Amino acid sequence: xxxxxxxxxxxxxxxxxxxxxxxxxxxxxxxxxxxxxxxxxxxxxxxxxxxxxxxxxxxxxxxxxxxxxxxxxxxxxxxxxxxxxxxxxxxxxxxxxxxxxxxxxxxxxxxxxxxxxxxxxxxxxxxxxxxxxxxxxxxxxxxxxxxxxxxxxxxxxxxxxxxxxxxxxxxxxxxxxxxxxxxxxxxxxxxxxxxxxxxxxxxxxxxxxxxxxxxxxxxxxxxxxxxxxxxxxxxxxxxxxxxxxxxxxxxxxxxxxxxxx
Amino acid sequence: xxxxxxxxxxxxxxxxxxxxxxxxxxxxxxxxxxxxxxxxxxxxxxxxxxxxxxxxxxxxxxxxxxxxxxxxxxxxxxxxxxxxxxxxxxxxxxxxxxxxxxxxxxxxxxxxxxxxxxxxxxxxxxxxxxxxxxxxxxxxxxxxxxxxxxxxxxxxxxxxxxxxxxxxxxxxxxxxxxxxxxxxxxxxxxxxxxxxxxxxxxxxxxxxxxxxxxxxxxxxxxxxxxxxxxxxxxxxxxxxxxxxxxxxxxxxxxxxxxxxxxxxxxxxxxxxxxxxxxxxxxxxxxxxxxxxxxxxxxxxxxxxxxxxxxxxxxxxxxxxxxxxxxxxxxxxxxxxxxxxxxxxxxxxxxxxxxxxxxxxxxxxxxxxxxxxxxxxxxxxxxxxxxxxxxxx
Numbered sequence: 001x002x003x004x005x006x007x008x009x010x011x012x013x014x015x016x017x018x019x020x021x022x023x024x025x026x027x028x029x030x031x032x033x034x035x036x037x038x039x040x041x042x043x044x045x046x047x048x049x050x051x052x053x054x055x056x057x058x059x060x061x062x063x064x065x066x067x068x069x070x071x072x073x074x075x076x077x078x079x080x081x082x083x084x085x086x087x088x089x090x091x092x093x094x095x096x097x098x099x100x101x102x103x104x105x106x107x108x109x110x111x112x113x114x115x116x117x118x119x120x121x122x123x124x125x126x127x128x129x130x131x132x133x134x135x136x137x138x139x140x141x142x143x144x145x146x147x148x149x150x151x152x153x154x155x156x157x158x159x160x161x162x163x164x165x166x167x168x169x170x171x172x173x174x175x176x177x178x179x180x181x182x183x184x185x186x187x188x189x190x191x192x193x194x195x196x197x198x199x200x201x202x203x204x205x206x207x208x209x210x211x212x213x214x215x216x217x218x219x220x221x222x223x224x225x226x227x228x229x230x231x232x233x234x235x236x237x238x239x240x241x242x243x244x245x246x247x248x249x250x251x252x253x254x255x256x257x258x259x260x261x
Numbered sequence: 262x263x264x265x266x267x268x269x270x271x272x273x274x275x276x277x278x279x280x281x282x283x284x285x286x287x288x289x290x291x292x293x294x295x296x297x298x299x300x301x302x303x304x305x306x307x308x309x310x311x312x313x314x315x316x317x318x319x320x321x322x323x324x325x326x327x328x329x330x331x332x333x334x335x336x337x338x339x340x341x342x343x344x345x346x347x348x349x350x351x352x353x354x355x356x357x358x359x360x361x362x363x364x365x366x367x368x369x370x371x372x373x374x375x376x377x378x379x380x381x382x383x384x385x386x387x388x389x390x391x392x393x394x395x396x397x398x399x400x401x402x403x404x405x406x407x408x409x410x411x412x413x414x415x416x417x418x419x420x421x422x423x424x425x426x427x428x429x430x431x432x433x434x435x436x437x438x439x440x441x442x443x444x445x446x447x448x449x450x451x452x453x454x455x456x457x458x459x460x461x462x463x464x465x466x467x468x469x470x471x472x473x474x475x476x477x478x479x480x481x482x483x484x485x486x487x488x489x490x491x492x493x494x495x496x497x498x499x500x501x502x503x504x505x506x507x508x509x510x511x512x513x514x515x516x517x518x519x520x521x522x523x524x525x526x527x528x529x530x531x532x533x534x535x536x537x538x539x540x541x542x543x544x545x546x547x548x549x550x551x552x553x554x555x556x557x558x559x560x561x562x563x564x565x566x567x568x569x570x571x572x573x574x575x576x577x578x579x580x581x582x583x584x585x586x587x588x589x590x591x592x593x594x595x596x597x598x599x600x601x602x603x604x605x606x607x608x609x610x611x612x613x614x615x616x617x618x619x620x621x622x623x624x625x626x627x628x629x630x631x632x633x634x635x636x637x638x639x640x641x642x643x644x645x646x647x648x649x650x651x652x653x
Contacts, residue, residue: 015591074540077540085539091533091537093528094525102522102525112518115521151646171540238571
């Protein structure tokens with residue numbers, strides 16, 4: 001297995017605040033990394049650095065052998081990193097279907113001149129997108145497909161999370177970053193989400209996943225590679241068992257006194 | 262809100278065709294009535310009728326869906342009816358050149374509003390420089406015709422390209438700003454262009470350019486009356502058909518872009534820029550593109566205006582023109598091609614018809630616009646979700 005994403009000594013400062021402090025990790029092709037840590041630990045900042053929303057103060061991000069540090073987000077997306085957002089950022093006044101089709105932006109080519117003077121070509125491309133998008137909507141749990149002509153803004157919370165994942169998958173990424181995908185889901189929906197991710201991996205063995213999670217039920221389901229961040233620093237990394245047993249992780253979650261009680 | 266299954270289309274194609282024809286004839290009849298209306302009471306009555314219509318549409322959205330679905334179900338009938346209405350209207354109006362003039366101006370404004378709609382409607386970019394692009398189109402073509410004797414047909418693309426270049430020039434620095442600041446940058450550009458036109462010597466300064474020759478086609482001068490099958494139409498009819506053709510070009514352009522990934526990308530950045538970037542959309546490029554497309558279409562309208570009136574001055578392309586165009590898009594309905602055109606017609610014809618109220622004309626105009634926005638807060642015809650395949 002080869003390394004797909006390598007984050008090298010990344011530090012991110014906002015004025016005096018150090019959001020990420022010398023974080024280093026790597027993820028291999030086809031693997032899952034679960035990132036845990038208390039609120040405000042810097043997990044979402046990490047995603048924003050990887051996807052180019054923030055340019056790190058120092059350090060490097062290497063994706064698929066290319067240095068993508070500080071590259072604009074749209075270019076990072078074109079290189080094959082898809083993502084979801086902690087507070088789902090859907091295109092709420094567009095239909096569910098359109099949201100997924102927009103996710104295929106990097107896979108489609110129609111330019112202005114083609115759109116204007118070769119409507120047939122543009123139309124065929126769009127029809128192919130619709131077909132693929134409908135297949136993606138049918139893939140996951142829930143009934144997104146039946147709701148495909150609803151404005152995305154009117155979806156229930158669990159469906160919003162599912163739609164964001166479908167949209168991120170539409171670009172056929174090599175790496176997908178899921179920022180707390182189970183937020184707002186009940187137990188049954190969370191189980192379905194875990195099953196979705198597992199099925200996705202078995203169908204796309206090359207796809208790598210990084211997920212930020214608070215729900216340990218989800219983390220437990222992907223126990224091979226877990227990393228814990230606290231106050232911007234990586235405090236533990238390894239299998240779920242090792243990380244869970246780590247005293248610093250327990251301190252981070254429970255407080256010093258409780259951890260040693 | 263239930264998930265809309267297939268839109269409420271009438272059962273048979275014949276029924277759909279009847280609805281399509283009747284609804285368009287109703288629209289045309291209303292347009293004719295308001296153009297012919299004279300005196301305060303008639304205009305007030307017609308506006309009340311229109312307001313009532315929109316009130317019902319707001320109250321029972323299924324009505325609108327039904328008509329839209331009917332029109333979409335029999336596209337050939339719809340287009341044929343529209344073509345007959347547009348082609349036949351001048352014959353209905355006859356020798357009333359004032360009405361023809363109003364229709365020409367309304368159609369040019371419809372093109373301008375459609376141009377701005379790429380920005381304001383699709384991508385939510387408040388561009389107050391559409392009036393300037395319109396002016397650049399008019400001046401470039403007029404200068405080419407006056408100084409080099411170029412024909413109208415040749416100046417048309419040149420003016421459009423010049424204005425597109427201008428669109429890029431405002432687009433690029435505008436990308437460093439957004440929202441209110443972006444609006445300010447475009448206002449500044451608009452004012453600068455107007456001031457330059459006012460102060461340069463070669464643009465004729467405040468006196469403008471006079472004596473722009475009328476275009477001709479296959480030896481038929483647009484300044485002479487148009488004769489069709491023995492019917493004699495005033496010379497304005499030439500320009501009526503010319504601007505109608507331009508409206509068609511603008512509609513086709515708008516529709517094709519809207520249905521392609523470009524329209525989707527614009528809509529995406531309108532809804533959420535950060536999410537749009539995460540989908541691989543080069544937001545800055547798509548915004549600049551919207552500026553360029555806007556300027557391109559606006560320049561066409563400017564060229565036709567210059568050759569129609571045969572006299573242009575900086576006063577024709579003020580900041581107020583840009584604001585008017587923006588109001589048309591907002592009142593008509595953002596990102597709805599039909600709505601934008603209705604907005605343009607309404608806001609062109611209304612101030613003329615309200616002359617009956619003499620001194621209170623502008624007050625009344627404002628009240629009517631606010632009234633329509635109260636009845637239809639999303640615009641007269643709000644944007645619709647895209648439908649694909651069998652759903653269309």
